[in-house]
Amino acid sequence: MEAEVLTALNPVPNGRYADGTLGMGGHTAAILRRSAPTGWVFACDRDGAALRTAEQNLAEFTGRFELKRANYATLAEHLPAGSMDGVLLDLGVSSPQLDNADRGFSFLNDGPLDMRMDDRQKKTAADLVNTEDPEVLVRLLWEFGDEPRARRIVRVISERRLERPFETTSDLAATIESVCPRAGKRKHPATRTFQALRIAVNDEIGGLRRGLDGALDVLKPGGRLAVITFHSLEDRVVKAFGRALERDYEFDGDRDIPEFRRPCQPRLKRINRKAISPGPDELKVNPRSRSAQLRVFEKI
Numbered sequence: 416m417e418a419e420v421l422t423a424l425n426p427v428p429n430g431r432y433a434d435g436t437l438g439m440g441g442h443t444a445a446i447l448r449r450s451a452p453t454g455w456v457f458a459c460d461r462d463g464a465a466l467r468t469a470e471q472n473l474a475e476f477t478g479r480f481e482l483k484r485a486n487y488a489t490l491a492e493h494l495p496a497g498s499m500d501g502v503l504l505d506l507g508v509s510s511p512q513l514d515n516a517d518r519g520f521s522f523l524n525d526g527p528l529d530m531r532m533d534d535r536q537k538k539t540a541a542d543l544v545n546t547e548d549p550e551v552l553v554r555l556l557w558e559f560g561d562e563p564r565a566r567r568i569v570r571v572i573s574e575r576r577l578e579r580p581f582e583t584t585s586d587l588a589a590t591i592e593s594v595c596p597r598a599g600k601r602k603h604p605a606t607r608t609f610q611a612l613r614i615a616v617n618d619e620i621g622g623l624r625r626g627l628d629g630a631l632d633v634l635k636p637g638g639r640l641a642v643i644t645f646h647s648l649e650d651r652v653v654k655a656f657g658r659a660l661e662r663d664y665e666f667d668g669d670r671d672i673p674e675f676r677r678p679c680q681p682r683l684k685r686i687n688r689k690a691i692s693p694g695p696d697e698l699k700v701n702p703r704s705r706s707a708q709l710r711v712f713e714k715i
């Protein structure tokens with residue numbers, strides 16, 4: 416969604432931008448090109464391999480960017496408050512992560528049950544599947560995978576892991592398929608479990624909440640935040656963040672009871688009422704973008 420991101424952030428010379436999800440550097444390159452000759456980008460990724468690839472891809476812009484191996488949840492530790500004209504978060508996994516079987520993100524390519532974006536982290540998907548309390552696993556599959564068959568899947572995992580731990584993606588996928596047969600052309604029965612495990616292993620929802628707060632901190636008033644999500648769980652978090660901060664009142668807890676509202680200054684405004692989806696041309700060249708949703712906010 417490069418064109419839509421450029422429209423949202425409107426990079427200009429002398430502008431300062433942060434890309435919290437560098438990946439191969441495609442969006443960072445687009446921002447640097449549009450803000451030439453003096454625009455600057457701070458970009459981070461928690462995946463060391465992504466940083467190495469991006470550094471090569473960005474060679475022509477040397478001197479106009481800083482790359483850091485970091486979780487975007489810590490953005491505010493690396494950048495001064497109120498210093499950025501735009502922040503981009505393009506969530507989820509990258510194509511190299513999905514396509515490299517050794518990373519263990521995909522059941523289509525057999526590999527170790529890993530799923531860590533940052534390989535310095537200890538906990539892998541295998542650790543979760545082989546040792547986590549079954550009740551916790553059920554909850555993860557419900558919350559992070561919207562998996563209606565969570566109990567059935569966790570039961571078969573719990574029985575099987577007593578005999579032999581799970582080590583590979585295809586072993587886990589086949590075990591799930593043994594109790595949730597594939598119906599016609601519908602998606603693979605392990606899809607939701609894999610999504611849930613990936614989100615849990617990488618603490619994606621906790622990181623997103625911290626990252627959104629951090630992004631708002633580092634933006635200048637009038638600066639723009641663009642967030643691309645890939646599934647409804649992430650999108651709900653981004654939408655709720657926008658809703659809460661555009662209000663001119665706040666409240667404690669989950670329920671908004673008018674009598675208990677406290678007035679406050681709104682901290683951002685939504686630029687688009689509805690999330691922006693990829694156009695037909697992008698879908699043709701990049702079918703993986705079909706579930707992408709872009710939301711754009713402006714700091715007040």
Ligand SMILES: C[S@@+](CC[C@H](N)C(=O)[O-])C[C@H]1O[C@@H](n2cnc3c(N)ncnc32)[C@H](O)[C@@H]1O
Pocket residue numbers: 435436437438439440441442443459460461462465485486487488505506507508509510532622
């Ligand atoms: C969809 S890709 C980004 C693609 C990128 N916009 C480009 O143009 O190539 C998502 C990237 O974000 C990284 N990532 C995901 N969560 C992260 C986090 N919490 N902190 C830093 N990087 C993260 C992943 O490692 C992956 O490389």
